[in-house]
Amino acid sequence: MKRYHIWTIGCQMNKADSDFVADYLQRAGFSETEIAGEADLVLLNSCVVREHAEAKVVNKLRSLKGLKRSRPDITIALTGCLVDSRIDDLKERFPWVDLFFRPQQWDVFSDWAESYGLPGLTQGETPVPQNPPVSAYVPIIQGCDSFCSYCVVPYRRGRARSRDLVEIRCQVENLVQRGTKEVTLLGQIVDAYGRDLPSKPDLADLLADLNSIKGLLRIRFLTSHPSFMSPKLIQAIADLDKICEHISLPIQAGDNDILKAMKRGYTAEEYGTLVEHIRRTVPDVALSTDVIVGFPGETDEQFARTVEVLCQIRFDKVHIAGYSPRPQTAASRNLEDDVTPETKEARRAHAEAMQHEIATEINAAFLGSTVEVLVEDKKKGKWCGRTRGDKLVFFASEASLMGQLAKVRIDKASPFALQGTLA
Ligand code: SF4
Numbered sequence: 212m213k214r215y216h217i218w219t220i221g222c223q224m225n226k227a228d229s230d231f232v233a234d235y236l237q238r239a240g241f242s243e244t245e246i247a248g249e250a251d252l253v254l255l256n257s258c259v260v261r262e263h264a265e266a267k268v269v270n271k272l273r274s275l276k277g278l279k280r281s282r283p284d285i286t287i288a289l290t291g292c293l294v295d296s297r298i299d300d301l302k303e304r305f306p307w308v309d310l311f312f313r314p315q316q317w318d319v320f321s322d323w324a325e326s327y328g329l330p331g332l333t334q335g336e337t338p339v340p341q342n343p344p345v346s347a348y349v350p351i352i353q354g355c356d357s358f359c360s361y362c363v364v365p366y367r368r369g370r371a372r373s374r375d376l377v378e379i380r381c382q383v384e385n386l387v388q389r390g391t392k393e394v395t396l397l398g399q400i401v402d403a404y405g406r407d408l409p410s411k412p413d414l415a416d417l418l419a420d421l422n423s424i425k426g427l428l429r430i431r432f433l434t435s436h437p438s439f440m441s442p443k444l445i446q447a448i449a450d451l452d453k454i455c456e457h458i459s460l461p462i463q464a465g466d467n468d469i470l471k472a473m474k475r476g477y478t479a480e481e482y483g484t485l486v487e488h489i490r491r492t493v494p495d496v497a498l499s500t501d502v503i504v505g506f507p508g509e510t511d512e513q514f515a516r517t518v519e520v521l522c523q524i525r526f527d528k529v530h531i532a533g534y535s536p537r538p539q540t541a542a543s544r545n546l547e548d549d550v551t552p553e554t555k556e557a558r559r560a561h562a563e564a565m566q567h568e569i570a571t572e573i574n575a576a577f578l579g580s581t582v583e584v585l586v587e588d589k590k591k592g593k594w595c596g597r598t599r600g601d602k603l604v605f606f607a608s609e610a611s612l613m614g615q616l617a618k619v620r621i622d623k624a625s626p627f628a629l630q631g632t633l634a
Pocket residue numbers: 355356357358359362363364365399400436
C-alpha cells in the first residue's frame with residue numbers, strides 16, 4: 212500500500228486544503244505515515260504570512276533534498292502560499308520538488324494524480340471524508356481583494372472567489388450525514404462572501420440556509436473584517452440558534468495613523484462602535500482579534516494606543532505578532548522596517564502579558580458555572596471540546612461522549628482553557 216505524509220503550516224484554510232488532499236489520497240488507496248522518509252508522496256502545505264513561517268517551510272524543503280536523492284521514486288509536492296505565479300523560480304530554488312500547485316489549484320493536482328495512475332478530481336468536487344471530524348472546516352470564499360499594506364495573501368491567493376451556496380450546503384449536509392456536528396466556514400474575509408456571485412447572497416443568507424440543516428448543532432465562521440461586518444450579519448448571529456456567539460475580528464492596531472498606513476479602512480473609534488453594536492445585539496459574544504506590533508514607523512505612543520484599545524475592549528483572545536515585511540506588499544516596497552527586532556519583541560511581550568491578565572479574569576468568571584461543550588477529542592485521558600464562545604474545556608468521564616453536547620461545571624480556569632466536571 213502506498214503511503215502519504217502531509218506537513219501543514221499556517222491558517223485553517225491550509226488545514227482544510229490538506230484535509231481535502233488526505234481524504235482524496237485515502238480514497239485512492241493510500242495510508243498516512245507520520246514519517247516523511249517512509250512515504251511515497253510528501254506534500255508540504257506552506258505559509259508565508261510571516262517571515263518566520265516562510266523560514267520554517269524553506270528549512271523543511273531543504274530537509275527533503277537528501278531524501279529525494281536517496282529515494283528518487285518519492286514524489287515531493289509543494290502547495291500553499293509559497294507557491295505563486297513564479298513557479299519557475301521555485302523550480303530553480305528547489306529542483307528536488309516534483310510538483311508545485313497554488314492553493315486550491317486542484318486542476319494541476321488532478322493532472323499529477325492522473326499521470327501517477329490515480330483517479331483525477333472532477334470539476335468542483337468537494338469530497339467528504341468517510342469519518343469526518345466532529346468539527347469540520349468548510350472554505351466558502353478564497354482569496355482577498357483588500358490589499359492591506361502588510362499582507363501577502365492577495366498576491367498568493369488571488370482575488371476573492373465565493374463558492375456556490377448550494378454547493379456549500381450540499382457539502383455540509385454530507386458532512387453531517389457522516390457525523391460532523393459543527394462546521395467552521397472559512398474565508399480570508401469570510402463576511403465578503405457572495406459579493407462576486409451572480410445572485411449576490413451574503414454570509415447572513417448562507418448562515419440562515421445552513422441553520423436549517425437537521426443534525427448540525429453549531430456553525431462558526433472566520434475571519435471577519437470590521438469593514439465587512441454588516442448589521443444584518445450581526446442580527447443573524449443573534450437570531451439563528453446554531454450560530455455560535457464568537458467572532459474573530461482582527462483590529463491589527465489601535466492607532467489611526469498606523470491603521471491608515473496598514474490600509475485597513477477603519478479607525479479605532481469605528482472599530483469600537485462596531486464592537487458596541489455587536490455586544491448590544493449579541494450580549495454573550497466572545498471576541499478574538501489579531502494585532503501586529505512594530506509596524507513601520509510605530510512609535511511608543513502609537514503602540515500604547517493599541518494597548519489601550521485591548522484594555523478597553525477586553526478580548527477573549529488576542530493573537531499578537533511582530534511585523535515582518537513580506538515581498539510584493541505595499542508596506543515592504545514603500546516603508547522602512549525601522550522598528551528594531553528587540554522593540555518588536557518587547558512590545559509583543561508587553562501586549563501578551565496584559566492580555567494574559569485580561570483572559571485570566573474573563574475565564575475566572577466561569578468558575579462555578581455550567582457550560583455546554585461540544586466534545587471533539589480525547590487528550591491525555593480527558594475529554595475536550597469548546598463552548599459556543601470558543602472556550603476550550605477539559606473534563607473526565609468514563610462514558611463515550613464524542614460528538615455529544617455535554618454540560619460541564621467549571622472548577623478550574625486558566626487564561627487558555629477551562630477544566631470541569633460533568634454536570
Ligand atoms: S483583509 Fe487584509 S489582512 Fe486579511 S487577507 Fe485580506 S489583505 Fe490580508
